[in-house]
Amino acid sequence: MSHQLPEPIPAESPAAHGTARALRADARRNRERVLRTAQQLFAQEGLGVSLDEIARRAGVGPGTVHRHFPSKEALYLAVSIDQLERLVAEAAALAAGGDPAAVFTLLSRMMADGAENSTVKSALTAAEFDLRTAAPEVATDLTGYVTELLDRARTAGLVRDDVTADEVMALVAGAFAAIRHADAHADPARAARIGGIILDGIRPRSR
Amino acid sequence: MSHQLPEPIPAESPAAHGTARALRADARRNRERVLRTAQQLFAQEGLGVSLDEIARRAGVGPGTVHRHFPSKEALYLAVSIDQLERLVAEAAALAAGGDPAAVFTLLSRMMADGAENSTVKSALTAAEFDLRTAAPEVATDLTGYVTELLDRARTAGLVRDDVTADEVMALVAGAFAAIRHADAHADPARAARIGGIILDGIRPRSR
Amino acid sequence: MSHQLPEPIPAESPAAHGTARALRADARRNRERVLRTAQQLFAQEGLGVSLDEIARRAGVGPGTVHRHFPSKEALYLAVSIDQLERLVAEAAALAAGGDPAAVFTLLSRMMADGAENSTVKSALTAAEFDLRTAAPEVATDLTGYVTELLDRARTAGLVRDDVTADEVMALVAGAFAAIRHADAHADPARAARIGGIILDGIRPRSR
Amino acid sequence: MSHQLPEPIPAESPAAHGTARALRADARRNRERVLRTAQQLFAQEGLGVSLDEIARRAGVGPGTVHRHFPSKEALYLAVSIDQLERLVAEAAALAAGGDPAAVFTLLSRMMADGAENSTVKSALTAAEFDLRTAAPEVATDLTGYVTELLDRARTAGLVRDDVTADEVMALVAGAFAAIRHADAHADPARAARIGGIILDGIRPRSR
DNA sequence: AATGAATGAGCCTTCATTCAT
DNA sequence: CATGAATGAAGGCTCATTCAT
Structure with missing residues (x-):
């Protein structure tokens, strides 16, 4: 929402004839294609994939990738932000509902996403490029919701007192x-068990 | 005979103290230096660091790195195995003692190591190069000890029944x-808290 | 549609003459330049010349060489095939004519080529990389023509009975x-004399 | 003979005690070993072989190779000269005998040598390093004998009038x-036939 | 005099980025 | 705006040569 692309004010556009619009x-379609392709390839192969490969698979020229994403880091961040x-x-949506256990739903969902698509993981881990610096708002938004849901769960006695959103x-x-x-990517049950153990860790020690 | 150590007229030798026997x-010192430097740089910057950079920082030529570790993968594996x-x-040592809670000690220690030096993490994660293939014995040894300590703790009722060594x-x-x-590398208390939450996850839900 | 040639408003185009269509x-010009330069340098210095040197002398970057010829072997083969x-x-052309002595014309021509440009020699010698494997058809074609012309000459009694195309x-x-x-590269008369001696060897002992 | 190694005048040697002689x-044994190994490897693999490989196969350290042959070129020339x-x-020996056809014997022998050991070929071809510059005397000696034998054969009417020793x-x-x-290295009969054709070329056209 | 570790220039190749069309 | 050719700075690795022992 607050992260729209830098768009040259379509209303005021000096060239409003049909061709320009087309x-x-x-x-936009190209941008979308590149983004989607990059997402897949980053997920499958890691940050090592070359931009040429991404361009090829997206069916565009390398120059086009550059026009939309001026550097590899920019593309990587765009992918990450998209996922975030x-x-x-x-x-x-979960915050809008009233379930006190919604944090767990959200966290499970995040974990499942990450299991399927390790770009999310990279996006959150932000190991190589700094997502928090580049797109502070989205990260903040997510943390905000997590905080809210976490507090709600804490109030309901569903999580330990001492655990923070961070x-x-x-x-x-x-x-x-x-x-x-x-190696539990492909084994949802196992992935769920591992995720479950970690979630158990944030539950209060029962009396 | 012709391969005797060339001793430059021992009697007249200006430096007859122990240090001369290098x-x-x-x-070996060079090998050690390279290994240590690589450990640091891999930990700090990831596998992306160039061998030339490692050589430069270790104060040797690139060829020397190569002599000791014929490929980047070999160097990486050497670092990993060293840590493992x-x-x-x-x-x-822990297995030799009798503490039923020794798993927790070991795991805490592993986590702390990883917090300080993420190469251990990489070593275990073995994402890029396959450690399990290259040095199966060390990996197996570690798993063996973990299994042993885990069983002991389970017998004592200190861990969940359903959790495996893997x-x-x-x-x-x-x-x-x-x-x-x-970012808790540098904040041991925080790192300990996070590690603690995960360890709590493998404890049995208390009665 | 979206992949049409980007014609910058043809009507207003400042340069509407033929030269603009580059x-x-x-x-192609670059490819040609690299090929020609490689031909020369391989001929002069052998396969030892570095690709960087070829690039430098062709006035392009090393990457450009790589784009056109993805490996040194590929470049070498391209040069060889080109000559073949x-x-x-x-x-x-000679086979199409009816001259029974055409073999000698062809062989003389081959020798002269080789004298000027020893890459042909390398191409035929195929010492380092295997041309016969990589471009079997061209090599086969040539052998085929030689066989044909040789047979024709033999029928006319112009060559020994016992000599084969190989x-x-x-x-x-x-x-x-x-x-x-x-060192007769530059002395055509001398080169011709040496070639002539060898050709004489395949003529029948006269009677 | 005139090409003996630079030997520090054994007679005048200041250190004539037993150990030095040993x-x-x-x-000398090492030098011989390196020379022989280099000969073999150059012949088998060409000039591409590394000095380390030669050292390893000769059972000496790389430094030893260097002591005897200060550069790769020096080693290559030494090998070539040795063969020449x-x-x-x-x-x-042939010149000392009286056979007018001795040239053919010599040339056949040279060809056979070259067929078995392409270093001789390289040595004569002197493609990469310039043998004629580095060891003019041996080359001159050989040319001298060839000229002598050739003249003798010419006098006997066994070779064309117009062919020179060069x-x-x-x-x-x-x-x-x-x-x-x-590919007739290993097929002596075929090699002989090819060599024979060339020799026939220098015979006079029979009347 | 031999050893073999160290050096470092150079090789082939890759790839993010720029730019002419 | 898209294209894709060109660029050129690394990267990993090799190897002739030097040098401490």
């Missing part, structure tokens, strides 16, 4: 890594 | 990632 | 080496 | 290449 639609935004949308986020990143390490 | 020691071997040694190892890898994600 | 022509194809064309080819390679060894 | 014998010297010896040498180099090209 091109812009094309451009989806999570934020889910978090918002730590919970870190644990999600940890769950990704754990699932990945156990 | 050479092969020098080679230390863990195995610790695990052995999962525990995966959780350690997850803890590394979580600690790293929380 | 680009792909540029690429010219020979095959000549052989075809041996003739080998002798051509030998002539290259002989001419090269005598 | 060591010198060792050194053997040819010169043979040529001298050309004959070049043809020998050509024969090496031809034999090599025909």
